[in-house]
Amino acid sequence: MIKFNDQNEVIGEEYNAILVGVELDEDISYSMEELKGLCEAASIEPICTMVQKMERPNTATLIGKGKVEELKEAVNNMEADLVVFNDELTGMQLRNLEEATGVRVIDRVILILDIFSKRATSREGKLQVELAQLRYRLPRLTGFGKSLSRLGGGIGTRGPGEKKLETDRRHIERRIYDIRDELRSIAGTRTIQKKQREKNDIPVVCIVGYTNSGKSALMNDVIRKLDRAQDAENKEVFEKDMLFATLDTYRRRIDLDDSHSFVLVDTIGFVSRLPHLLVEAFKSTLEIVTEADLLLDVVDLTADEYDMHVKVTEKVLKEIGAYDKEIITCYNKMDLLDEGRLNALNFTGKNSFLISAKYDRGVDELLEEVKKRLFRDRVEVRYLVPFAKGAATSGIRKDSEIKSVEYVEEGTLITCEIPEKYRSRYEEFEI
Numbered sequence: 001m002i003k004f005n006d007q008n009e010v011i012g013e014e015y016n017a018i019l020v021g022v023e024l025d026e027d028i029s030y031s032m033e034e035l036k037g038l039c040e041a042a043s044i045e046p047i048c049t050m051v052q053k054m055e056r057p058n059t060a061t062l063i064g065k066g067k068v069e070e071l072k073e074a075v076n077n078m079e080a081d082l083v084v085f086n087d088e089l090t091g092m093q094l095r096n097l098e099e100a101t102g103v104r105v106i107d108r109v110i111l112i113l114d115i116f117s118k119r120a121t122s123r124e125g126k127l128q129v130e131l132a133q134l135r136y137r138l139p140r141l142t143g144f145g146k147s148l149s150r151l152g153g154g155i156g157t158r159g160p161g162e163k164k165l166e167t168d169r170r171h172i173e174r175r176i177y178d179i180r181d182e183l184r185s186i187a188g189t190r191t192i193q194k195k196q197r198e199k200n201d202i203p204v205v206c207i208v209g210y211t212n213s214g215k216s217a218l219m220n221d222v223i224r225k226l227d228r229a230q231d232a233e234n235k236e237v238f239e240k241d242m243l244f245a246t247l248d249t250y251r252r253r254i255d256l257d258d259s260h261s262f263v264l265v266d267t268i269g270f271v272s273r274l275p276h277l278l279v280e281a282f283k284s285t286l287e288i289v290t291e292a293d294l295l296l297d298v299v300d301l302t303a304d305e306y307d308m309h310v311k312v313t314e315k316v317l318k319e320i321g322a323y324d325k326e327i328i329t330c331y332n333k334m335d336l337l338d339e340g341r342l343n344a345l346n347f348t349g350k351n352s353f354l355i356s357a358k359y360d361r362g363v364d365e366l367l368e369e370v371k372k373r374l375f376r377d378r379v380e381v382r383y384l385v386p387f388a389k390g391a392a393t394s395g396i397r398k399d400s401e402i403k404s405v406e407y408v409e410e411g412t413l414i415t416c417e418i419p420e421k422y423r424s425r426y427e428e429f430e431i
Ligand SMILES: Nc1nc2c(ncn2[C@@H]2O[C@H](COP(=O)(O)OP(=O)(O)OP(=O)(O)O)[C@@H](O)[C@H]2O)c(=O)[nH]1
Pocket: 210, 211, 212, 213, 214, 215, 216, 217, 218, 238, 239, 240, 241, 242, 243, 244, 245, 246, 247, 267, 268, 269, 270, 298, 332, 333, 334, 335, 336, 355, 356, 357, 358, 359
């Protein structure tokens, strides 16, 4: 028996779930394996898997009539209390399937949303997930309210009774409006922060990639290497062997040396069939990716389908409008591959690096390349600015990385590295 708390969230006991997938024209075995991983991340125990090959899904129940009967029997025989579909279900399909099986039915979208809602920590992250949940619920409200219907945003939430439907709909719409409002104001604050960053002109590097590939591990390795501050340890981010360990973006300033710094950003991981609603909701958090000077796509070499992971990442980057960025692919976890497999890999050029974020292998070479790309358009220039032109001196300080400053009779003598695009601003002082 599953217990709910006041908010209708599941407490205590795990669900025993039957996983169901529909195979149209592509092989879904990997996707079903991943669904198991997602279940585990949501404390759901997958007890059996059913796949139906078909040409066209059934409008009323997704799977065919016979398969529904089979599912019903399996639920009874195995005492399952949940059915998880790999495909997104319509409101009608959810209702019909719940009626037929007598247990709660959810789909991949609710499952991922549920994991996200449990893990989100920042105010913004929580609001974004809630927004996606509400937008999922709204078109599925109609027709619900039969005794068995328990459609909710999260796995543990129970749906409304028929009479409450209209009130619920209005309530949801109002809540969506309020959330959007608050998200806009959070985004506004971020624009101010962005302006400040631009003033300092520190380049931004975003770590992106499939979930569990080692993005946070890479971030932590770089922090350990280069952050000489006493509280470097406190700057490390959460890293764990589970799907969606990171749900917010984390920014850290990294000083490569005295005159080369950048902001390194750890982001949320991607997954195949990432619900579109969620990508939408996370667009503002991922906005930093679209503004980055360079992306590091971390790929887990030990994953059987890492090619597919690269493709999924490409697809999401396209969706958020960041695919035109410079990308370095970082093939990670090389420590887990034997010599033979490593030798078989043939990465040429400076667009792919073989690394181990955990054991700090290949990361120095990677950072060397990052440095080259970020600062390649900088030139070393010497300026002599008369004391009367104080504004130019502060302008140079703002726009460049200062190497040295000397005060001579004629004025201030500055040696600095300045981005090519700002050079002309101070042309008259160049010596
Ligand atoms: N053996 C080995 N394990 C690694 C390496 N890099 C990361 N890991 C492990 O892989 C797991 C996932 O690493 P994370 O850094 O949390 O992965 P992530 O990409 O941030 O994942 P999400 O935040 O969930 O998207 C952790 O258990 C890491 O310790 C590596 O180079 N070698």
